[in-house]
Structures are given as C-alpha cells and as structure tokens.
Amino acid sequence: MIQRILIIDDDTELCELVTEYLEPEGYAVDSVNEGREGVQRALSGEYALAVLDYMLPGLNGFEVLRQIRASSHLPIVMLTARGDDVNRIIGLQIGADDYLAKPFNPLELVARINAVLRRARFSVEEKHAGEVLTVGDIKMDSRTRTVSRDGETIDLTVVEYSLLEKLLQAPGRILTREDLVKEVLHRELSPFDRSIDTHVSNLRKKLGHEVNGIERIKTVRGVGYIYAG
C-alpha cells in the first residue's frame, strides 16, 4: 500500500523538488504552504507522516506541531535550521519524532522518513503482543500502549514510549546512545546529535526525576543511560 506523506513548508519550489525525489521511493506526496491548512490536512487521517518546516507564515511551525499533537500521534519529522539547537530541542519536546536541518541531503530525509514510519509500524504490531511490563512504579501495557505510574496514566509520544520500553526491558544495564538512537530512532547517531538526550530529558520530566530518592534515569557520561528507578 502506498503511504501518503504531507509536506508543510512555505517554499513551494522546495516542495516540488522533494515531491519529485520522494515519489520514486514509493510515497505519494502532497504539499501545503500554510500553517492552519497544514493542521487541518494533517488531522484528516489521510497521511502516514508529515514533514513540517519550523518557519511558516500564518501559524508558526511550533504551533502547528502543538495543535497536531493535541489530537494525533501522526509521525512528524521537523525541518529546522542548521545549528539552531534551541528550536530543535523545543520541537522534540513538543513532540516531533525526529528532525532534519536545512539544507539537507535528500537521502537523509528518506532515511529519516523510513525510520519514523518503521517505528510507527512496529508500534501497531506490538499492540497485539499482549505484554504488561512492570518495573518499580511504572507499568507499561503494550496492548493499549499506555503507561502509568502508581496507577496514574502518563501521556507519552511515540518516541518516548519506545525509549521507555527499551529502558525498562534492560533495567540496571547501560544502554549506549548509539544503540538507543539505532533502536528508537532507527538511524545512526550523527555527531553533535542531541535528539536522544532531549527525549530522555522529556521522559524524566514526565515520569519524575527521582523515585524513592534515587535518580530514575541515570546518565553515564560519554556512554549512555541506565534505568535505575
């Protein structure tokens, strides 16, 4: 089945070029040049993924992201400016699944789109795995894709869910950043790439930094993370 991708970017020429590039890769592509329309189309349910530029006329990129996330888990890859750490981190915190800095190599764009879609596919499949994972005060039910802490439901993005799953499946063991990026973001770790750190930070915030006085997710500097809670 051909998957449809929505591009939300005000640069019409770029949209044409990207469409031309993605179609032979097996995707159907639609573009939209304005924020509000972008939100509407994204929520229409026709698309498997959206590529969203951070700078848009009308509603700005982050607002669009926020509004889509408010009612949908639609996979989103955000296009940011090279070297713009702040906006990239904000995007990931609001709930973008991954990012790519402009200007980019289109091969990278395809790789990230594929990775994000693969992850989304896995989560659909895992829905039927029928497993409840309980570690400390956290319970993960992969049948309903819900996470709760001491009975209270916590709302996580798709990426955060996968990341937590990986961490809980190996409690007390060090998981390297390279492995986490590969298995959660489905791509290679690139230099100066802090996206996995941002997702960990988001998880910490949502689940609580400490559990019974110990740090829930410990950072092992230069290596990776351990779930210690």
Add this chain to the structure above:
Amino acid sequence: MWFGLAMIAAAVTSFIVGVIAERQARDVAPPHLVQALGIYSQTAADMIERDGPAAVNAYFDRIETLSGVHAYLVDENGKEISGETLPAGGSELAQRARQKTGLVNDLTQGIPLNAVAAKSPKGATYVLVAQDSSFRRGPFWGLPGRPGSFRFTLIAITRSLLPILLVGGVFCYWLARYLSTPLEDLRGVAQELADGKLDTRVSDKLLKRRDEIGHLGRDVNLMAARIESLVQAQRRLLGDISHELRSPLARQGVALGLARRRAGADAASALDRIEREGERLNEMIGQLLTLTRFESGTDGLDNVTIDLGGLVREVAEDADYEAHDRNRSVRIVRDEPLSINGVPEMIRSAVENVVRNAVRHTAEGSSVDLTLSAESSNGHRTALISVRDHGKGVPEDVIEQIFRPFYRVEDDRDRKTGGTGLGLSIAARAVRLHRGSIKAMNAKDGGLVVEIRLPEK
C-alpha cells in the same frame, strides 16, 4: 542627607560665632542693668562722703540681698573703701571705668564684672564694681543666666528652636527618602536593562509623580521599550536572514540528489564537488551569522552561571566522535570544577571552534588534548582552557593573525581540510566579549596550543 548636613553646619557655625562674639563684646549690657548700676554708683558716691564707708557697706548688703549683686566701691587711688579685695580683673576694670563714661564690663571672668564711675558732690570719682553672684555657669538647664546674656538667649532660642529642629529633622529625613527612593528605583531599572532584562520598567508609583523625577521615569520607560523592540527586531532579522540564505541551498541540495539519481558514473565527481561547495557556503553562512550576532552585542545580555567543566566535556565528546571518522581523537587531559558567568552559547561556540580547528590540523592518528585549569594572580582567579594539537603548527610571523576573519595560513592542506577561516575569529570575539583573552603559540614538540582565559565567577 545634604540638607541635614547644611543645617547642622549652619547651627554649629552660628553657635561658635555667638560664643566668640559675646566673648569679644565689651561694655554692652542690657539697659536696665546700666540704669541700675548707674543709680547704685551715684548713690554710693554721694553716701561715702556724707555717711562714710560703713553706711556704704550696709547699702551694698541691702542691694545684695535684694538683687544678688555683690558690689565694691573703688576710690581714686584704686583702693576698695571697705578694705575688701577686689575680684580678679576688678582694678583694671575700675581703671577703664574712670576713663570711660558709662558702663564697662569684663565678661571673661568666671563671674562677669560690670563697673560704672560716678562723681561725688566733692568732685572725686568713685567706681562701683558689681558682680552678679546669682549668675551661675551651671548646667545648661539650670538658671538661664542673666537676662541679656548669651546663655540666656541661647537657652531661650533652644527652647523654641528644639521643636523646630525636631520637625525640621523629620522633614529633612522624609525629603531625603522622597528623593532617593525613586532614584534607587531608576538605578535598578538601568541595571536590569544592562543585565538583559529588557522587559523591566519603572514602577507605577514613580510614574505618577508630577515632578522632574516623574518625567525622568517616563522617559526611562520609553527608552527601555525602544531598546527592547530594537533588540527583538534585530534578533528577528538575523533569524530571517538565516532562513532566506539557506532556502536556495536547501533547494540545491534536493536538486543535487535528483541529479545524482539520474546521472551516470562520470558525473559523480563533479556532483560531489557541487555538494562540497554547497556545504562550504552553508557553513560560512552559519558562521557569518554567528559572528554578526556576537558582534552586535545583543546576545551578550543573558548572563548565567556556566559549568565550564561540563561544557568542555560535552564539546570534547562530540568532537571526539566526529574526529574518529577521520582517525583522530579528542581527549581531556586535565579537568577542574570551574564556573564562569556568561552566555553559554558563545562560550560553547568559542571552545568548539578552537577544538574543531585543532582536529582539522592534527596529524593522522594523533589526539587533540584539552586541559581545563585555574590560574590565580592578584587575587583574581582565571579559568584556563588549553587546546593542543599535534599538527604542523603555525609560522611565528603570522601566528597573531590566525584570529582574523577569513585568515588562512597559506597552505594547500589548509583548504583541503575544510573550514572557512571564520572559526577562530568567532572564538576570539566570543572570548573577548566575556572579558577574557585568547592566544596561540607553537608547542615545543610540534603542534599548536591555543589558550583561552576567562575570568572566574
């Protein structure tokens, strides 16, 4: 404060002047005293010749009982008629009295003396010397002293002045507060603006004033609003420029991807070249924008505490990861917990640019060594970040110039290793904005050492 000081100065001066004036004042006495002494004197002069010394003494005793004045009568030979010794200064005063008509006095004595001369019916001159024994230089709040004396006046004045002084003092204090509080407020606003809190404004209370200070407050508010909007406009502009300059590069990138797909093998190297040049352009845009932002100074407003150790470690990790691709490494040789005050992005940029430059130049298989340590001199502590590579170093005659924008050491390898020639100038600018210093020197056993010094928090 000033008003209070002025008032005190005035009071003290007038007090001193009064004391001196009175001390200097001579031969002045209240009229009733002059009259009384004149009468006593004439009566005594008449009595001595008519009734003799005993009668005069009796008369003087009566006077003393009634008015407290102790009197002496001095004849033409300077002798006291009843044989009593004159008080100190009495004979001189009597001399003076004979030469002058009217009352003379000597206020310098313990008890002031007054004297008046009178002629007896037989034509002899007698001098009455009077001492007011009721006059006491007692405690201030004792008898007020003779009417007309300085002390009397002083006490009278103080009695009415004290309430004035008290009220005046309270008023002065209130006035001082009224003036200094708004000035402190304005000062606070100015400091916050300088620290980067551009939304700070003068308090409403100050704005409501209708005096010059109120006007000043309103003007300061206008100024703060203008600064805020100018800085925001510039930040927006730089953001827009970044976006606009990168759009054609973004389109080019995708078009390049399409070209690669469609082109044959022989086109590959040319396409690679196009890609590389696009990369260079992109990097240059990024760095020029960074340099502009740093130069404009509007970034240096948000000062926070920076954990230098943490920052250097992060940069080293990332650079090491990148360096491994090219068979080189970055490691931290020495580390110390140090903090500085500054803009984290700028310091990170500075360290990153120096380290990446070092990675580009260090020999294959070698490592770039970082040290973080503290230096002390004149009671100031400085953080020292030292980056050492194992490359070819830089010729001594041009080593000062490497921090200039676009400067490249004239070397083929330099261009091939990438970089834009802007990295070190960005580092230099960022370091200088933090009142630090940066310098480069060739290491003894080959390679370049770049030292960044920053004042410690």
